[in-house]
Amino acid sequence: MPRAGPDDIIIAVEACGICASDIKTFQGAPSFWGDDKGQPRYVKAPMIPGHEFIGHAVEIGENVARSGQYKIGDRLISEQIVPCEHCRYCKRGEYWMCERHDVYGFQNNVNGGMAKYMRFPKESRTYKIPSDLRMERAVLVEPYACSVHAVNRGLIGLDDVAVIAGAGPLGLGMVGAARLKNPSKLVVLDTKPDRLELAKRFGADVIMNPLKENVVQAVKDMTDGYGCDVYIEATGHPSSVAQGLNMIRKLGRFVEFSVFGEEVTADWSIISDRKQLDLYGAHLGPYCYPLTIAAINDGRLPTEGVVTDILPLSEWKTGFDKMKKGDGSIKVVLVPE
Structure with missing residues (x-):
């Protein structure tokens, strides 16, 4: 059990979701373990995984207590990243791109939530969660904050045809967030019928x-042959990248959210000479937590049906397998015993 220093908070973990990035880390994807092509190692093992956590404060450092901002028993969440506050990005307010880039669940100095207890250090960006918000909804704050950020990056307008590729937990969060933007048409692509039906409800x-079906041709048919205005890639499958580049109109906006398990290639001349696309990356959920907590709480961001499995922490391997296969499971959550 970690103990609180003067500026720390210790939480008893209530629940922790399993993310696709946890599976890729477990399997050894180069995005996390590095490779011989220049990708640095992201994981600092040994570490405790898990970045989709919620919990209750059980120990508070003296400086935290003195500030009066948090107290024992508060239901809390912290953003995934623990920014250094000193690098170029942090000083500019771009803390989610912190050069040190400590993210819960990937480095051993910021261990994650697949445990009974975890520590929030001084630099953590911590928020309170309503005590009466059901766990199955509250545990979606972290992934949904990422979804909101990705949708914001797409700059969806009222007259746009927006396509979201992937209706996993994050893609479903994007459906709810994109619906709040009220585009003229919102299209969702996935290979699993149960996820598509949920996207329809959302x-x-x-x-x-x-x-x-030929989804590229279908989108072009519904847009007089031009293609969609915005394409958000949230599948993590390499084929979705080429699909989006072919589907999107000239001068369109392509948002890449996924973390891939392998290197992805594409015809970059589509981005430049052929279509002059705006290409946006989306990382984490900066400045999105207060809105996400409020919108999940009041129902603006729909959540019903996303959490499909709740397992004890000792059955983490079963949970990982369920998330990897995705057959009948969307979001798998682990709870300490």
Whole structure:
């Protein structure tokens, strides 16, 4: 059990979701373990994984207590990143791109939430969660904050046709967030019927399965041959990148959210000479937590049906397998015993 220094908070973990990045880390993807092509090692082992956590404060450092901001028993969440506050990015307010880049669950100095207890250090960005918000909804704050950020990056307008590729937990969060932007048409793509049906309930106007129809042609047909205005890639599958580049209109906006398990190649001339696209990356959920907590709490961001499995922490391997296969499971949550 970690103990609180003067500026720390110790929480008893209530629940921790399993993310696709946890699976890729477990399997050894170069995005996390580095490779011989220049990608540095991101993981600092040994570490405790888990960055989709919520919990209750059980120990508070003297400086934290003196500030009066948090007290024992508060239900809390911290953003995934623990920024250094000193690098170029932190000083500019771009803390989510902190050069040191300590993220809970990937480095041993900021161990994650797949444990009974975890420590929030001084630099943590911590928020209170309503005590009466059901766990199955509260545990989605972290992934949904990422979803909100990705949707914001797409600059969706009222007259846009927006396509979200992938209706996993994050893609479903994007559906709810994109619906709040009220585009003229919101299209969601996925290969699993249960996820598509949930996307429809969450606000998608059109749902399609790329394995059963030519989705590129279908989107072009509904846009007089031009293509969609915004394409948000949230599948983590390499084929979705080429699909999006072919589907999007000239001068469109492509948002890449996924972390891939392998190197992805594409025809970059589509981005430049052929279509002059705006290409946006999306990382973490900066400045999105207060809105996300409020919108989940009041129902603006729908959550019902996203958490499909709740398992004891000792059954983490079963949970990882369920998340990897995705058959009948969308979000798997672990709870300490």
